[in-house]
Amino acid sequence: MKNVNIALIGLGTVGSGVYKTIAMQKSNIEHKEGLILNLKKVLALEYTIDIPEALKAKDFEHDIIEDKSIDIVIELIGGVHPAKEFILAALGAGKTVVTANKELMARHWPELNAAAKKNGAGLYFEASVGGGIPIIRTIWDSLQANEITSVMGIINGTTNYILTRMEEEKESFESVLGEAQRLGMAEANPKSDLEGLDAMYKLSILSSMAFHARVPIEYIYCEGITGITQEDIAYGQELGYTLKLLAIGKKSGNTIEARVHPTMIPVTHPLASVRGAFNAVFLHGNIVGDIMLYGRGAGDMQTASAVVSDVIYAAGREKHRYTTFYNEDKVSAELSFENNWESEFFLRIIAQDSPGVLAKIASVFGSHNVSIASVMQKGQSKDSVPLIFITHKAKEISVKRAVDDIKYIPEVLGVANIIRVEN
Ligand SMILES: NC(=O)c1ccc[n+]([C@@H]2O[C@H](COP(=O)([O-])OP(=O)(O)OC[C@H]3O[C@@H](n4cnc5c(N)ncnc54)[C@H](OP(=O)(O)O)[C@@H]3O)[C@@H](O)[C@H]2O)c1
Known part of the structure; x- marks a missing residue:
């Protein structure tokens, strides 16, 4: 003993x-x-x-x-x-x-x-990362045979609780946030959760472990959920999506992309069933394929489970184990970080309902190499109607440039939201 x-x-x-x-x-x-x-x-x-x-x-x-x-x-x-x-x-x-x-x-x-x-x-x-979910040692001790090419996680319980309640109760962000604070599901100062910082810190650790290369927070794009409205969630639902704050890391060759942002995912995606304050990490290893770990990402006893497990793991080792990242001590020339990634996009554009407006918007998208997968017009009103576009995969910068130009179309009253879509 x-x-x-x-x-x-x-x-x-x-x-x-x-x-x-x-x-x-x-x-x-x-x-x-x-x-x-x-x-x-x-x-x-x-x-x-x-x-x-x-x-x-x-x-x-x-x-x-x-x-x-x-x-x-x-x-x-x-x-x-x-x-x-x-x-x-x-x-x-x-x-x-x-x-x-x-x-x-x-x-x-x-x-x-x-x-x-x-x-x-x-x-x-x-x-x-992930409170009681044993993700770090799963990567370290059980997935050594793999090259992990992607991690996708719901790793902040507060934001997942808020988005789930907005979807279920059809209530506004502000009202659900107030309720979450009353129930102790959100802190009095919820900035770190709502603006994605908590998820960004966790993604830095998670993707570093997964990709065997340190992913500093400076290379992680971070956008929280404060701009999400009931309309975005409802229109997303009509199109077969659910909205999650996802932490996403992908590695292709020597290039890594890491981002935290609200994301539409199909309701059939394994992460779509992660509701309320639960967390989950979905990852892909080149040998094992897809894996998902699911559980409570916070809580006194849940987190204690992981802490005490670390104590036991450490105490049982003859020699301690250290990370050996490609870029452990210095920036590695072989590694680069991508900030112009490709994804599909959900765009909610408010426009006057006049003939030809759809064609004008589509033409601007086309001129920036962004192709449209589907369009939905809600209601009919001369003054203003929401137009929902889902694009095919497009580069981030192309969509941003297209949106900048779309704002100049006279019938366009505004671009209400741009949300990335992952399948
Ligand atoms: N809560 C979760 O579910 C969860 C899940 C995963 C990870 N974590 C991480 O676990 C850590 C602890 O979180 P927590 O939720 O337990 O926070 P917490 O409830 O605020 O507990 C932190 C405790 O540390 C005390 N403290 C602050 N400065 C101290 C000092 N100089 N010396 C001794 N004690 C000091 C605080 O006392 P005062 O209150 O008097 O300042 C407080 O009792 C954080 O890093 C957090 O990110 C938490």
Whole structure:
């Protein structure tokens, strides 16, 4: 039986879940894994759950860093500072770190990884993407035989909850957001979720692992859901689509594209059935084909499941495992990032219902090499009607240029929304 001494930093939602999980599963883990998980210290600003006095750390340096018996430090305070300083200090002291901190990993991965390697310590982050969904180690430990060419994920529960409710209840974005905040499904300051930043941090980690190349956030296109209206969802539904905030990574040869944006997907797509606060990651490996992992992407116990699993994984290793990306330490000349990708588009254009207007719009699309797959006109009114266009695959820049020109057609009153479509 191996004894593993642990320090836990942060006793909020996930920290409390980890505390409870270790208590609940201790003897089961001893039996199954031959490991005694011994929580030695807990560092918190406030002790919101009842824990023994002897466990409470008074000082990070003295009680955690200088305690040579502590093997693993679990960081669950979130944000960049002081989480980064805590982690670097722990790694510097040769202690393995387990974290759920997506923002910190996405922003400072090379520095943290280098510190871990230098000190022979481990750095594990399963809980940083998809909460309880074991996606990182599925890629690392179970898909080694593959070259992964695409990842597509619903990896933010708040936005998926809002979009699902808008679709089901036919309510506006503002009203569903208010309800989500009342129910605790959205934070008081929901910016990071709604503007796609949370999904962007997770995509950086997910696509880096999948493509064996670091995908920095600076190379990820990011657009949130604040511009989505009930009309977009309803017209999409009529055309057989459902709307999701997707995090998409694709690799073709040595070129990577990574983007987070609202996306129409056919209702028959496996990700279309992911509703409410659930998350899922759909990926394609050249040997295995398509795989989808589905589950709760957040929550105290769900995330604790991933954190404690990392602790067990780390404790059971003779030698720690490090990423070996093509562009680990420096930019690799062999790797490029694409920002003019190809996809289909859903466009909602508001125009006067006068003869020839459709032909004029189609002609502008044609002049930019954008071909139309279908058009739908809603209602009949001289003043203004919504025209919904679905394009065939087209380059991002071509569609943007076409839209710029369409705005100059006299009968066109405005381009209400442009949403990418994935099949
Ligand atoms: N919640 C989820 O479902 C979920 C899912 C996946 C990943 N994560 C990640 O897990 C991490 C923790 O998230 P969470 O939801 O548990 O956040 P949380 O509920 O806000 O908990 C963070 C805790 O850390 C405490 N803290 C802040 N600074 C500290 C310091 N210097 N020393 C000690 N404690 C400090 C906070 O205390 P105060 O409240 O007093 O400031 C709070 O209790 C984040 O990186 C998050 O992105 C969360």
